Amino acid sequence: MPDVPTFKELGYPQLSKAGWFGVWSRPDAPVEIQQKLRDVTLAFFQQPDVQKRIRALGMEPGGAMTSEELTADLQEAYQKQAALLKSINYRPQ
Known part of the structure; x- marks a missing residue:
């Protein structure tokens, strides 16, 4: 959206994060399950077609x-x- 100003351009540099994705598990989930969830999620977001879709939404994969x-x-x-x-x-x- 090239004609829509950013928060910084509007004078709000504190509002720097436009959005992000997170995946949570129960805090008492076994470490192995937490790691597997993290590994699967990372693998998903590292796929070239997923990265392309993220960029098409105007975001930069982090x-x-x-x-x-x-x-x-x-x-x-x-x-x-x-x-x-x-x-x-x-x-x-």
Whole structure:
């Protein structure tokens, strides 16, 4: 959508992530199951036709994170969004 400005162009550089995909399991799932789920998911997203479809949607395929990296990334995003909402005095309706 070339005529639609980005959040950064609109003056909101804090809103940098447009979207992403995640796959979760129960926290008490065996490590072997968690690893198999991760391996299968990574293999799926690394297929050339899947990557082509992602790009056709205007997105860029990214890398994968470990559970620990995802947890840290989500915590950081939560803190940034909370600070942003507080800075504009956002109040849920």
